[in-house]
Amino acid sequence: MKELLRKLIQARSTLDTGELAAAQVLADYFQSAGVEAVVDAWGENRANVTARLKGTGGKPPVVLACHLDVVAPGNEPWEHPPFSGVEVGGCIHGRGSVDMKGGTAAAAAAMVRIARMQPAPAGDVIFAATAGEETDSAGATRFVEAFRHCAPVAGVIIPEPTDFDIVVAHRGLFWLEITTLGKAAHSSTPHLGVNALLAMKGLLDDLEGHHIPFVPHPLLGDCSMSINTMHAGQAMNIVPDKCTLGIDIRTVPGQDHQAVQADMQTLIDKRRTAEPAFGAAIKVLRSVEPMETDPDCDFVRMFRRAVGIDATRAVGFTTDGPHFAALGGPVVVFGPGQTAQCHKPNEHIALADVERAADLYVAAINRCLEDCP
Numbered sequence: 374m375k376e377l378l379r380k381l382i383q384a385r386s387t388l389d390t391g392e393l394a395a396a397q398v399l400a401d402y403f404q405s406a407g408v409e410a411v412v413d414a415w416g417e418n419r420a421n422v423t424a425r426l427k428g429t430g431g432k433p434p435v436v437l438a439c440h441l442d443v444v445a446p447g448n449e450p451w452e453h454p455p456f457s458g459v460e461v462g463g464c465i466h467g468r469g470s471v472d473m474k475g476g477t478a479a480a481a482a483a484m485v486r487i488a489r490m491q492p493a494p495a496g497d498v499i500f501a502a503t504a505g506e507e508t509d510s511a512g513a514t515r516f517v518e519a520f521r522h523c524a525p526v527a528g529v530i531i532p533e534p535t536d537f538d539i540v541v542a543h544r545g546l547f548w549l550e551i552t553t554l555g556k557a558a559h560s561s562t563p564h565l566g567v568n569a570l571l572a573m574k575g576l577l578d579d580l581e582g583h584h585i586p587f588v589p590h591p592l593l594g595d596c597s598m599s600i601n602t603m604h605a606g607q608a609m610n611i612v613p614d615k616c617t618l619g620i621d622i623r624t625v626p627g628q629d630h631q632a633v634q635a636d637m638q639t640l641i642d643k644r645r646t647a648e649p650a651f652g653a654a655i656k657v658l659r660s661v662e663p664m665e666t667d668p669d670c671d672f673v674r675m676f677r678r679a680v681g682i683d684a685t686r687a688v689g690f691t692t693d694g695p696h697f698a699a700l701g702g703p704v705v706v707f708g709p710g711q712t713a714q715c716h717k718p719n720e721h722i723a724l725a726d727v728e729r730a731a732d733l734y735v736a737a738i739n740r741c742l743e744d745c746p
């Protein structure tokens with residue numbers, strides 16, 4: 374398992390290099406253990422990898438859903454090269470060691486152990502490591518399409534780093550781009566154009582005073598909106614014909630992303646009524662719905678008992694969980710490593726935690742496949 378984790382880190386799977394090499398590392402690992410694995414590749418270097426253990430039948434499958442991609446190492450210096458996978462003091466260092474190649478290695482090792490069990494579990498166990506969790510969720514969407522016939526599954530376990538907390542809820546992520554549309558002109562005759570930047574000024578004021586409708590969630594609190602980027606203008610002597618804002622909205626369970634978009638459209642329409650020359654368009658850059666799993670449903674109760682941890686909680690970050698929820702089963706996020714290390718320099722994970730995670734995945738899957746109705 375240690376070698377697998379090191380190889381996964383060395384197969385750098387950032388946005389620019391893609392996930393294919395990391396998918397191949399997992400496929401090789403499974404094949405050398407006698408477990409059949411399938412690499413689903415597309416584009417130049419994108420890929421998912423899946424493996425499926427046949428159960429003795431009767432029970433719906435349990436899914437282990439990982440992601441292959443990692444964020445870039447960033448500009449700050451690292452103590453050890455970020456893609457070396459070096460071992461120091463019982464820890465493996467490198468980009469992705471925590472988010473989430475540690476959990477992925479543990480899940481893959483659990484698969485191999487379950488494959489050797491006699492008799493086989495009562496239901497199938499499906500392993501997936503998918504592309505693009507940090508960017509476009511392309512791999513999760515593709516996996517869910519391909520495995521939709523397995524629905525409803527008994528449950529989905531996401532081995533993201535939670536430091537062994539059982540996570541059952543997180544906020545959604547809704548990234549919008551709003552562009553005001555003007556008319557370019559020579560800046561010596563600005564009256565012949567429509568300045569998109571000045572048009573944005575009014576919309577910015579509207580947005581600042583606007584509250585997106587939501588009902589506060591007992592665990593996750595409020596919906597939030599943050600305006601994070603603005604781009605306009607091509608040159609000093611051209612009236613800008615476009616101005617684009619980037620808005621990050623974090624939603625809570627009960628909110629519908631289409632309704633949030635419609636609410637933004639109403640804001641634009643109101644301004645257009647007041648100012649007929651005003652024009653703007655909304656583009657959705659990314660949409661991950663909020664996640665909420667009943668902590669007392671059969672699957673999560675079994676899971677809690679099997680891993681010996683009773684408490685469940687909510688977190689601030691998002692996962693591909695809402696995509697996997699389309700498979701019709703409850704989703705829990707549970708894995709080794711501390712979230713505080715994610716996306717930062719000197720990311721590292723204790724090997725003992727990766728080992729413990731593998732043990733707990735085996736125990737949880739066995740219990741859930743035996744006891745779930």
Ligand SMILES: [Zn+2]
Nearest residue numbers: 472473506533
């Ligand atoms: Zn992650």
